[in-house]
Amino acid sequence: MDDLIYLDHNATTPVLPEVLEDMLPYFSSDFGNAASHTNRFGRQAHVKVDDSLNSIAQFLSCDSSELVITSGATESINLAIKGVFEKYTSKGKHFITCVTEHKAVIDTFKAIEKKGAEVDYLGVDANGLIDLMELQSKLRPDTVMVSIMLANNETGVIQKMPSIAKLVHDNDSIMMSDITQAFGKMIINFDDLGIDLATFSAHKFYGPKGIGGLFVRRKNPRVVLEEQINGGGHQKVRRSGTINVAGLVGMSSAINHLNEDVNTNSRLVKDAFEQLLNEQIDVKIIGSESDRLLNTSMVMFLGVKAERLITKCPDLNMAMGSACTSASREPSHVLKAMGLSDEESAWCIRFSFGRLNYLDQVKEIVQSLVKGIQAVQN
Numbered sequence: 001m002d003d004l005i006y007l008d009h010n011a012t013t014p015v016l017p018e019v020l021e022d023m024l025p026y027f028s029s030d031f032g033n034a035a036s037h038t039n040r041f042g043r044q045a046h047v048k049v050d051d052s053l054n055s056i057a058q059f060l061s062c063d064s065s066e067l068v069i070t071s072g073a074t075e076s077i078n079l080a081i082k083g084v085f086e087k088y089t090s091k092g093k094h095f096i097t098c099v100t101e102h103k104a105v106i107d108t109f110k111a112i113e114k115k116g117a118e119v120d121y122l123g124v125d126a127n128g129l130i131d132l133m134e135l136q137s138k139l140r141p142d143t144v145m146v147s148i149m150l151a152n153n154e155t156g157v158i159q160k161m162p163s164i165a166k167l168v169h170d171n172d173s174i175m176m177s178d179i180t181q182a183f184g185k186m187i188i189n190f191d192d193l194g195i196d197l198a199t200f201s202a203h204k205f206y207g208p209k210g211i212g213g214l215f216v217r218r219k220n221p222r223v224v225l226e227e228q229i230n231g232g233g234h235q236k237v238r239r240s241g242t243i244n245v246a247g248l249v250g251m252s253s254a255i256n257h258l259n260e261d262v263n264t265n266s267r268l269v270k271d272a273f274e275q276l277l278n279e280q281i282d283v284k285i286i287g288s289e290s291d292r293l294l295n296t297s298m299v300m301f302l303g304v305k306a307e308r309l310i311t312k313c314p315d316l317n318m319a320m321g322s323a324c325t326s327a328s329r330e331p332s333h334v335l336k337a338m339g340l341s342d343e344e345s346a347w348c349i350r351f352s353f354g355r356l357n358y359l360d361q362v363k364e365i366v367q368s369l370v371k372g373i374q375a376v377q378n
Helices: 017-027 040-060 073-087 103-113 132-138 161-170 245-256 260-280 306-311 333-337 359-377
Strands: 067-070 094-098 118-122 143-147 174-178 197-201 212-216 283-286 296-301 348-352
Touching: 017 245, 040 067, 040 245, 067 073, 073 103, 073 143, 073 174, 073 197, 073 212, 094 103, 103 118, 118 132, 132 161, 161 174, 260 283, 260 296, 260 359, 306 348, 306 359
Parallel strands: 094 118, 094 143, 143 174, 174 197
Antiparallel strands: 067 212, 197 212, 283 296, 296 348
16 A cells, blocks of 8 residues: 555645644544533634634635534535525525536535526536526526536546626626635635635645535625524524544544645646656546636546556556546546546546655556556456
8 A cells, every 4th residue: 555656636636744633632632512602612612613713714715704613515515505496595596507516516406406596507618618698598597506617537637717706797697606626726716706606625624524605706796594403592593512522633633734835736746747648648638628626537548447557557546537436437527527438437537646756766657557458457
């Protein structure tokens, strides 16, 4: 295992030792319930929750009252979509999203369709971008919300969010975005991007699993949600349940330890990897004509089945796509939407670089892939 090169940071990241150290007291000595204000342990936990929320809000250039703490992006997505659907019935029941969204978004929209919502699914071009003209043509007076992810988890393609949001706001609709993959890899300013609801998970940026958040804009426009988890009216009656103090401390700590040097290194590794790969193997980088996340390469190995190649490279930890669908034998819905055939989709592997990668690994990675391809073809 020590020789395994980890290339799947978009699926999850290791918890930093510093983050774990910050979390440990809240499993033991500082074990209080932040909602219990009548005892010292509870008050101490409450203070730490406030401190952590303020730290996260400062990073996101928002107010701490605009943050809802959840178990992760999937819960945040459910709360955002279902919460808006149930709260804004007087506005309408029409929603717009994109065919390349994470399954958590698509499946949640499918769920509200069963309850009467009308959802339009925008297509994308060969570079993974939505067509602004198509979006404009789909907007209606009864369009409640548009949900477009900021950066795709499989290809890394970054959408033109400010232009998208302007169309949405001109229509008096809410702009939601799944920023899970973008978080920590690019500057997030909700005012500049025009985002009113945003979802994220700590384990994508070296924090713990099981904790995440939802940004809910409080003015211009003010977004209101129908609570989806009942039981005590916690977090301003937006999400009931005892707050995971240790997880929240870990998420805040992970944000405080985000380092631009890590991003710079990830970009250098990705660029060097793609350059050397193109020199030695017949490949195509999916989404290469668009702005992409600094760490993500979706590579098509022409004529080589990805599933077989992965088995021939046991020293490389890589994936065929999103962690939520990589176990499925179905072709990636993202790649198919970008115009790839089922066969071409089966030739693709996602490489996502991060803290566990270094420039001196690039040659070894490419050599392993070359040997793997030779083994597959022989």
